[in-house]
Amino acid sequence: MAVGLTVLVLFLAVFVAGFILLVMGAINSHFSSSEIPPGLDQPAKLRIIHIMLICTDVVGKILNNIGICTEMSFARYLQDRKTQGVDPKLIIKDLWFEKVPVRIYQPKPPSASQRRGVMFFHGGGWVLGSLETHDNLCRFIARESESVVVSVGYRLAPEHKYPAAYEDCLNTTEHFLSNTEHFGVDPARVIVCGDSAGGNLAAAVSQTLAGRSDLPRLRAQILIYPVLQALDFNLPSYQQNQRVPLLFRKDAAFYVLQYLNGNAINMEDLLAGSHIPVDIKLNYSKWLSPDNIPEKFKGRGYKPHVLLNCTTEVFEKTKRFCEPTLCPLLAEDKIIQQLPEAFILTCEYDVLRDDGLLYKKRLEDNGVRVTWYHLEDGFHGIVSLFEFCGLSFPSGKRALDNIANFLKSL
Structure with a gap:
């Protein structure tokens, strides 16, 4: 003993x-x-x-x-530990759309008129995140905006590489648009929404559906600090915020490579800017140039990056970064012009800040209405920390309130 x-x-x-x-x-x-x-x-x-x-x-x-x-x-x-139980203001159901798990949040009581519908794609760098990680966020959006929210549990990398996540989000959105009557949703008021990698997926789905005549047109897109390109990891926000939690510059490159190739072998090439040929980068510079970013966002320091060429071997592994379904910022003007209005949230202390600013300019230049909300004291991931173990932030709640108000205006 x-x-x-x-x-x-x-x-x-x-x-x-x-x-x-x-x-x-x-x-x-x-x-x-x-x-x-x-x-x-x-x-x-x-x-x-x-x-x-x-x-x-x-x-x-x-x-x-x-x-x-x-x-x-x-x-x-x-x-993925389930922490939430019954919500007195919502009916919550786990279903499957086109072999993809989804969670439906429907406000109580049933409405005499049709509600808005929100397709929500969670963040997590395409490798993390689930129906559980964003459950609090979806509950808030459904309650505060009186909308039916559909959270999508798309397939994750590296097990399921690009375009698996995009395809899951597209297929579930198409399914919902074809069956809105089953959920009491107005087919003319369906919105796609996502944070970080989910914002990337929302933008890509919105572009794909922009010219479709066989489905109802999306009413709007809500992009919460979205990742929209992988050609330039040396934009001002990447330089200024490269070591600011919760998303370091090197982690952003790691995640996007996991999604594309299932590995991060070429991460140093991405960070150096030697993964895309110079002529291709110059072709996209009209949309990606730091000159398109307002000068006030360069005040904390920015050093113009020297364009580097890449080897054929590296480009073979990274050339799909030029596909708009992976990098929506690179879509042609004829697609951008057909997009629904947008709400774009950016955070000052976020490496992805300039992705949002560049996309905002592209949309506005093409006649698309944009509601922009910038968190001067925000950082990447601040919205998804809502009600997280007592560690949420007032500015994150302000952002959510603005998202809910935008939805109620539609």
Whole structure:
């Protein structure tokens, strides 16, 4: 008995010591690798969230090294824990559209008139995120805007590479547009919405459906700090915010490569800008040039990037970045001109800020109405932190309120 108790005590001591070392290592990693902007509200919260993510990453690496599971599987396991129960103001159902899992949020009580419908595509770099991670966000949108929300559980990379996620989002949207009467939704008031990678998918689906005559026209698109191109990772926002949590510059390149190829072998090429031939980059410069970004967004520092060429071998692996269904910012004007009005949310301390600014200009230049909301104290992921373990941010709630108000105006 005494020996067994001693072993147990030693085990607990080792466990506690290991846990303390893990947390201390995560804190050290956070302070050495990240930058918390001075203009950010409640910086301590962001530090805590980033340290939690570092701890998750370290444990995932340990589990991967001893053969229990992959880092990605561990991160998904932690994210996908169901935490919400019944909502007194909503009817929530899990269904399948075209072999894709979806979650329907319908406001109570049933309305005598048809409601708006919102197709929601979650963020997570195409590799993380699920119906569970964005459940709070979808509940809020459904309640506050009195809309029927359809959250889409599309296939994730690297197991399912591009265009799997795009195809799932397109197919579920087509299904919903063809069956709106089953959900009490006005077919003329269907909106696509997404955050980060989900914003990419919403923009791509909107472009694909723009010229279709066999389906109702989308009413609007809501793009929440969307990723819209992968040709230039040296735009001002990428330079200024490259080490600001929750999305580092190198992580943005990692995620988009996971989606495209299922690996990140060419990440250094993307960061250097040597993954696309110069002549192709020059062809798209009319839409991607930093000159199209207002000067006030370059005040925190920007150094023009020298154009580099790439090898044929690298371009063979990255040439699909020129496809608008992967990088919507590169769509031709004739497509852009047919798009529905847009709500675009950008955050000052986000590497993807300039993607949103460039797309805003493209839409406006082509006569598409844009409602733009910029969070001066926002960072990437701030909206999806809504009601997250007491670590949400007032500015994220303001952004959500503006999204709900935009929906109610439609």
